[in-house]
Amino acid sequence: MNIISAISSILYPTECPVCGAVLVKGEETFCTECLMNFPWSDPDFHYHDTILKLKNSNIKNLYSLFNYAKGADSKNLLYAIKYHNRPKLAYKMGVMLGKHLEKHLHGDIIIPIPLHPKRERKRGYNQSVEIARGVSKITAIPFSTKAIHKIKNTSTLTSHNREERFATINGAFELGEASLIKGKEVIIVDDVITTGATVMAAISAMEQAGAKGFTLICVAKTSL
Numbered sequence: 001m002n003i004i005s006a007i008s009s010i011l012y013p014t015e016c017p018v019c020g021a022v023l024v025k026g027e028e029t030f031c032t033e034c035l036m037n038f039p040w041s042d043p044d045f046h047y048h049d050t051i052l053k054l055k056n057s058n059i060k061n062l063y064s065l066f067n068y069a070k071g072a073d074s075k076n077l078l079y080a081i082k083y084h085n086r087p088k089l090a091y092k093m094g095v096m097l098g099k100h101l102e103k104h105l106h107g108d109i110i111i112p113i114p115l116h117p118k119r120e121r122k123r124g125y126n127q128s129v130e131i132a133r134g135v136s137k138i139t140a141i142p143f144s145t146k147a148i149h150k151i152k153n154t155s156t157l158t159s160h161n162r163e164e165r166f167a168t169i170n171g172a173f174e175l176g177e178a179s180l181i182k183g184k185e186v187i188i189v190d191d192v193i194t195t196g197a198t199v200m201a202a203i204s205a206m207e208q209a210g211a212k213g214f215t216l217i218c219v220a221k222t223s224l
């Protein structure tokens with residue numbers, strides 16, 4: 001540790017994004033206790049039930065870094081990367097996701113779920129892009145933000161039931177540069193996947209471009 005980072009760690013101690021404890025020497029991103037007790041998912045687990053319900057045979061796999069149970073402390077991490085201006089934390093989650101899936105993840109291009117431009121300007125970043133950047137760094141699979149765009153500024157889906165989620169998000173994305181995904185195995189990245197309504201809307205925009213197949217990855221998989 002150099003003198004500047006030593007001073008800055010005293011002035012601005014890094015806190016665990018899950019429990020809020022100040023990180024001590026040797027701890028990175030999470031405190032040891034949260035790291036040990038976190039609900040990491042098994043990288044071999046494919047969430048077949050969710051995939052089956054989506055009724056789209058082009059979806060090959062769904063992987064997640066961890067399983068999120070409603071109300072669990074891990075929500076603090078998800079809020080931090082989405083609402084608390086923590087793009088670097090989102091990137092770190094992407095790096096962890098990339099390492100978690102390194103042996104499993106195959107594809108030609110990584111496509112993060114876009115935010116509506118108005119929402120992105122307000123937030124200053126898109127957490128899914130930061131996650132994609134981290135995954136790309138580890139796996140060396142390129143990512144692009146140009147294949148699809150969000151054209152409908154939808155409200156947050158968290159209070160919606162399954163049917164409402166699909167209805168709200170339907171038609172929310174439009175195809176951008178089709179050549180990026182034509183004939184490609186596409187890896188779609190979102191921060192949280194619940195019913196899969198958002199990724200299905202993104203897929204329907206991308207299928208027009210003739211993408212070969214889709215793998216879905218996320219930081220947190222949750223169920224309604």
Ligand SMILES: [Zn+2]
Nearest residue numbers: 016019031034
């Ligand atoms: Zn902690």
